[in-house]
Amino acid sequence: xxxxxxxxxxxxxxxxxxxxxxxxxxxxxxxxxxxxxxxxxxxxxxxxxxxxxxxxxxxxxxxxxxxxxxxxxxxxxxxxxxxxxxxxxxxxxxxxxxxxxxxxxxxxxxxxxxxxxxxxxxxxxxxxxxxxxxxxxxxxxxxxxxxxxxxxxxxxxxxxxxxxxxxxxxxxxxxxxxxxxxxxxxxxxxxxxxxxxxxxxxxxxxxxxxxxxxxxxxxxxxxxxxxxxxxxxxxxxxxxxxxxxxxxx
Amino acid sequence: xxxxxxxxxxxxxxxxxxxxxxxxxxxxxxxxxxxxxxxxxxxxxxxxxxxxxxxxxxxxxxxxxxxxxxxxxxxxxxxxxxxxxxxxxxxxxxxxxxxxxxxxxxxxxxxxxxxxxxxxxxxxxxxxxxxxxxxxxxxxxxxxxxxxxxxxxxxxxxxxxxxxxxxxxxxxxxxxxxxxxxxxxxxxxxxxxxxxxxxxxxxxxxxxxxxxxxxxxxxxxxxxxxxxxxxxxxxxxxxxxxxxxxxxxxxxxxxxxxxxxxxxxxxxxxxxxxxxx
Numbered sequence: 001x002x003x004x005x006x007x008x009x010x011x012x013x014x015x016x017x018x019x020x021x022x023x024x025x026x027x028x029x030x031x032x033x034x035x036x037x038x039x040x041x042x043x044x045x046x047x048x049x050x051x052x053x054x055x056x057x058x059x060x061x062x063x064x065x066x067x068x069x070x071x072x073x074x075x076x077x078x079x080x081x082x083x084x085x086x087x088x089x090x091x092x093x094x095x096x097x098x099x100x101x102x103x104x105x106x107x108x109x110x111x112x113x114x115x116x117x118x119x120x121x122x123x124x125x126x127x128x129x130x131x132x133x134x135x136x137x138x139x140x141x142x143x144x145x146x147x148x149x150x151x152x153x154x155x156x157x158x159x160x161x162x163x164x165x166x167x168x169x170x171x172x173x174x175x176x177x178x179x180x181x182x183x184x185x186x187x188x189x190x191x192x193x194x195x196x197x198x199x200x201x202x203x204x205x206x207x208x209x210x211x212x213x214x215x216x217x218x219x220x221x222x223x224x225x226x227x228x229x230x231x232x233x234x235x236x237x238x239x240x241x242x243x244x245x246x247x248x249x
Numbered sequence: 250x251x252x253x254x255x256x257x258x259x260x261x262x263x264x265x266x267x268x269x270x271x272x273x274x275x276x277x278x279x280x281x282x283x284x285x286x287x288x289x290x291x292x293x294x295x296x297x298x299x300x301x302x303x304x305x306x307x308x309x310x311x312x313x314x315x316x317x318x319x320x321x322x323x324x325x326x327x328x329x330x331x332x333x334x335x336x337x338x339x340x341x342x343x344x345x346x347x348x349x350x351x352x353x354x355x356x357x358x359x360x361x362x363x364x365x366x367x368x369x370x371x372x373x374x375x376x377x378x379x380x381x382x383x384x385x386x387x388x389x390x391x392x393x394x395x396x397x398x399x400x401x402x403x404x405x406x407x408x409x410x411x412x413x414x415x416x417x418x419x420x421x422x423x424x425x426x427x428x429x430x431x432x433x434x435x436x437x438x439x440x441x442x443x444x445x446x447x448x449x450x451x452x453x454x455x456x457x458x459x460x461x462x463x464x465x466x467x468x469x470x471x472x473x474x475x476x477x478x479x480x481x482x483x484x485x486x487x488x489x490x491x492x493x494x495x496x497x498x499x500x501x502x503x504x505x506x507x508x509x510x511x512x513x514x515x516x517x518x519x520x521x522x523x524x525x526x
Binding site for chain 2: 015072075076077078079091095096100102104105109112113114116117118119120121122
């Protein structure tokens with residue numbers, strides 16, 4: 001299978017969280033040089049994983065456990081504070097509901113803009129255009145401003161853009177939870193198809209059913225650390241057991 | 250941390266497409282649903298010219314001949330500067346959703362923001378040349394001076410925008426501060442008066458005159474546009490102590506320094522943007 005497409009060694013990400021945001025003019029008088037009071041928070045600590053081409057990995061854990069941070073670091077959107085990250089190929093994905101679509105532009109213009117921001121020239125975007133429009137099921141709405149779309153339509157377009165370019169590493173951050181049953185099934189089928197063609201899929205979700213269905217391997221994060229990394233059934237069982245214990249069941 | 254992208258889509262040139270797409274978006278969004286479109290961005294300088302001409306030429310009795318044309322030739326580049334600075338300061342904040350979604354080099358946001366305004370300037374110059382057809386101004390080779398002047402102005406503006414946009418991420422004040430600063434700066438540049446007026450003034454101390462000539466890199470640019478477009482690059486008529494070229498060189502020097510500082514600041518902070526927006 002060759003070298004893994006995603007490899008991290010001792011990856012750590014520290015956020016500095018600002019506690020208060022003083023009114024600016026007041027701050028001017030209290031001394032510009034004084035730093036904002038910040039709290040350091042390690043969102044990821046010592047994460048060492050390897051993901052092979054064609055693998056599907058589910059990422060689970062409580063809110064704030066570092067799942068989304070891990071995805072964004074792999075995507076290259078935020079830089080890790082320490083450790084090493086190697087991504088062999090293009091990493092791309094869908095992080096928030098329809099986020100990044102411009103409401104004033106038409107769906108078609110948004111496809112070209114998103115493509116360009118992913119680094120694709122117009123010729124490449126044009127080649128994938130029909131597939132994206134087709135997958136998003138927008139029909140003639142593709143030439144209407146995105147602000148008139150329903151949230152489902154925005155989601156479908158966002159997902160179609162993310163998946164159609166078939167990056168070597170596809171990152172999906174629990175966006176599908178809000179899609180209707182029909183589009184969810186279609187999206188999972190598409191994810192599996194992309195994976196079978198050799199892309200790695202990394203998916204964050206709170207829906208164990210979806211994770212079980214798509215990901216043979218599961219990564220469990222807690223407070224930025226990897227608690228478990230192994231076969232889906234095993235890790236999910238341990239995770240649910242822990243959640244049950246925490247709730248005094 | 251080291252990150253290796255083994256099979257990334259090739260060549261940094263590919264980001265020029267992203268810049269073009271962002272410029273296209275800016276223009277589409279700005280003129281969407283407006284019947285007169287670009288006309289509006291030319292109406293603004295026209296109104297300013299009318300009022301400034303009435304005040305400074307007819308009421309205050311400025312000795313600049315042909316006041317409105319003199320003003321127009323440097324007002325268009327001025328508006329490019331002022332608008333770029335004010336748009337540029339918020340360019341990352343405005344597009345925080347894109348910054349959080351795609352790992353593109355962040356510098357394409359300020360570059361495309363300035364380029365959108367550059368298009369307005371170019372269209373403005375086209376209108377200006379059309380006006381020239383009605384006047385006894387002959388088209389000549391000196392018009393080409395506009396190109397190096399624009400290059401210097403672009404670098405200067407980009408450097409300032411890089412710093413302003415970075416600061417704006419941490420201090421909301423920057424945007425408001427810049428709005429005031431640009432207003433003051435307008436009168437610190439020779440727009441409604443000439444460099445000669447300053448040099449011949451008996452009330453301005455010599456030290457301020459010196460400072461006026463070397464500390465404001467915009468001054469040589471605006472007198473340059475005016476002279477190249479209206480006076481066939483007759484630099485000696487400017488009333489500058491010394492050759493125009495040395496002042497232009499100082500201006501270019503400023504542009505290089507400001508751009509270098511801007512790039513350093515940008516490089517230091519650009520990857521923190523997704524965390525603070």
